[in-house]
Amino acid sequence: MNKLISLSLSSLVLLSCINLYASEMGHHSPNNKTISTEERFSESINNLNFVKKSQIIKLKDGDSFTLTAAIVKQKIGNKTIRRYAYNGSIPGPLIVVPKNAKIKLKFVNQTDTDQTLHSHGLRLDYRFDGVVGIGQKTPVKPGESFDYELFFPDAGVYWYHPHVREDYSQDMGLYGNYLVKDGLKEEPFNKQISLVLDDVLLSKDAKPYFKDFTNYAAMGRFGNIMLINGIPNYVTEVNKGDVVRLYLTNTSNTRTFQFKIPNVKIKLIAGDASNYEKQSWVDSVTIAPSERYTIDVLFEKEGSFNIESINPQKNLKLGTIKVIKGKSQKDYTKEFGILSEDSEVIKDIDKVRPFLDKKVDKNIALRVKMDMSHAEENPPEIEWEDTMPEMNSMMTSKEVTWQIEDLDTKKMNMDILWKFKKGNYYKIKIFNDPKSNHPMQHPIHFHGQRFLIVTRNGVKTTNYTWKDTALVKTGETVEILLEASNPGKWMSHCHIAEHLSAGMMIGFDVEE
Ligand SMILES: [Cu+2]
Incomplete structure (x- = not known):
C-alpha cells in the first residue's frame, strides 16, 4: 500500500470513530458498545520481575522439562514495559535435543491470558500441537498447566510459541527455539549462535492491544524497534578466523527481514526443516515470519560487523558482531571454502x-x-x-x-x-x-x-x-x-x- 488509498464513505466514518475510542477511554465504538479500559490488555508493570538472560537447556530422549510462561518487565530504550517470558527470558530457553528424541514438556501458564504451546515445524502427535479446537480441547487458562509430549524426527531449528492470540502473546515475548542435533554429523564450525529476529512497536502513535479483537489487521503490527534475542542493539563476540554457524528465526508478527552482514562471506546451509541439497553463497537471506534459515559466516578480519536488514525503504541495523583476536582454535577455513552436498537430503528427496x-x-x-x-x-x-x-x-x-x-x-x-x-x-x-x-x-x-x-x-x-x-x-x-x-x-x-x-x-x- 504505497500509494494513496481511497476509502468508501462508510469506512471513513468507521475509521474516525475507531480513532476516537483508541485515544479516549470509555468512548463509544462504532457498534455503540462502550469500550472500557478492561477491554485492553493490561499494561501495568507493578510488582513484576525484570526479564532474565536466556538459558541453553540440553535434554536427551525421555527427559522431562517444565516451561512456565509468566509476566515480566523489560527496559527497552528509555521505556520499561510489560512483557511475557518463558522461564523468565525472551527468547525462552534454547532447548537442544538429539534427533528422534521424545520429551515430556510440562507447560505452566502464569500469565493473565489463555495460552497453548505450539511447537512449530515438529512432526509430532497432533494432540500436542497446541491448536485449540483441533488437537487440544481447551486453552491452558491462567494458573493451569498442560503436559505436552514432543517428538523431534528432523534435525534443524524449530521454535515454540502460543497458538492463541499470537498477535498479542507472541508479540509480548513468548517464543523460543528448539535445536535438534543429528549427533552422527560432523559440524565444521567454531561457534554456533541462535539469532531470533523480532521487532516491537513502541512509537508514540502505537495503539494498545485489545482483548476482543486484533488491530493492525491490514498489514500486521510492524515494530519500530528491532530486536535480536529480545534486545535492541544486540552485540555478540567471536574470534578472528572463526567460522560461525548462525541459526536465524523470524518471530515477528509481520516483518519480513532481509538479513545481511556486510563485508563477510555467507554460506546458506539449511531452510526450515532440513539442510539444502547443496550449500550456496548468498549476499542476504530473506526470512518471513516463522521461517528459519541456517548460515555459516567466516570472520577473517578483526573489527565490528553490522547485522542489518535491508529493504528498498530502509536499512535497519539489528545488532553488531565484534570480531576480536582470540586464542588459537581449530581452523575450518578450508571446509568453509567448499560448497558441499548433503547426500542424506539428496537421497531423501530422490524418493520424492x-x-x-x-x-x-x-x-x-x-x-x-x-x-x-x-x-x-x-x-x-x-x-x-x-x-x-x-x-x-x-x-x-x-x-x-x-x-x-x-x-x-x-x-x-x-x-x-x-x-x-x-x-x-x-x-x-x-x-x-x-x-x-x-x-x-x-x-x-x-x-x-x-x-x-x-x-x-x-x-x-x-x-x-x-x-x-x-x-x-x-x-x-x-x-x-x-x-x-x-x-x-x-x-x-x-x-x-x-x-x-x-x-x-x-x-x-x-x-x-
Ligand atoms: Cu498473511
Whole structure:
C-alpha cells in the first residue's frame, strides 16, 4: 500500500470513530458498545520481575522439562514495559535435543491470558500441537498447566510459541527455539549462535492491544524497534578466523527481514526443516515470519560487523558482531571454502522426485475482504514496512477478513477441510491475488508436515530444502508438494499473526 488509498464513505466514518475510542477511554465504538479500559490488555508493570538472560537447556530422549510462561518487565530504550517470558527470558530457553528424541514438556501458564504451546515445524502427535479446537480441547487458562509430549524426527531449528492470540502473546515475548542435533554429523564450525529476529512497536502513535479483537489487521503490527534475542542493539563476540554457524528465526508478527552482514562471506546451509541439497553463497537471506534459515559466516578480519536488514525503504541495523583476536582454535577455513552436498537430503528427496511433476491437487487463492476500494495498480511483491501506519492501526479483525479460498470448491478459510492419505504427496498451488483489495505477501505455514517448494511463477526449484512455511509474494503463484507423513488433524495458515486472527486459516486431516 504505497500509494494513496481511497476509502468508501462508510469506512471513513468507521475509521474516525475507531480513532476516537483508541485515544479516549470509555468512548463509544462504532457498534455503540462502550469500550472500557478492561477491554485492553493490561499494561501495568507493578510488582513484576525484570526479564532474565536466556538459558541453553540440553535434554536427551525421555527427559522431562517444565516451561512456565509468566509476566515480566523489560527496559527497552528509555521505556520499561510489560512483557511475557518463558522461564523468565525472551527468547525462552534454547532447548537442544538429539534427533528422534521424545520429551515430556510440562507447560505452566502464569500469565493473565489463555495460552497453548505450539511447537512449530515438529512432526509430532497432533494432540500436542497446541491448536485449540483441533488437537487440544481447551486453552491452558491462567494458573493451569498442560503436559505436552514432543517428538523431534528432523534435525534443524524449530521454535515454540502460543497458538492463541499470537498477535498479542507472541508479540509480548513468548517464543523460543528448539535445536535438534543429528549427533552422527560432523559440524565444521567454531561457534554456533541462535539469532531470533523480532521487532516491537513502541512509537508514540502505537495503539494498545485489545482483548476482543486484533488491530493492525491490514498489514500486521510492524515494530519500530528491532530486536535480536529480545534486545535492541544486540552485540555478540567471536574470534578472528572463526567460522560461525548462525541459526536465524523470524518471530515477528509481520516483518519480513532481509538479513545481511556486510563485508563477510555467507554460506546458506539449511531452510526450515532440513539442510539444502547443496550449500550456496548468498549476499542476504530473506526470512518471513516463522521461517528459519541456517548460515555459516567466516570472520577473517578483526573489527565490528553490522547485522542489518535491508529493504528498498530502509536499512535497519539489528545488532553488531565484534570480531576480536582470540586464542588459537581449530581452523575450518578450508571446509568453509567448499560448497558441499548433503547426500542424506539428496537421497531423501530422490524418493520424492517422481512426484514433483504430478498434477495439481489443490488450488487456493489468497485474498482479503475489507471495506476499502481498490488500492494499487502495481503493488510491491513484499511490504517491508508499514507504509500506512495510521490506517493500518485502525483496521481491526472486525472489518478485515483475510481469506484462503479453495478455487475448486469455492470454500473459504475454516470451511475448508482437506482429507489427505498418509504416505501420499499432494501438490498445492497457491495464488496470491494482486487484484485483491490489499494485496500483500503471506508466509503460509502447514502444521505437522513438511513440504517442498516446487515452482515459483512456473520456475522450477533446483536446490531443495524441506520447508514448513512458504513465503508467497504479492502476485506470485507458488506450487508446493506436501508430504502427508504425519496422521492427525491439522491446520494451515498465514503466519502474519494479525492475518491469522483475521481468519486466514484452513483445516486438513491426514488419515492412516
Ligand atoms: Cu498473511
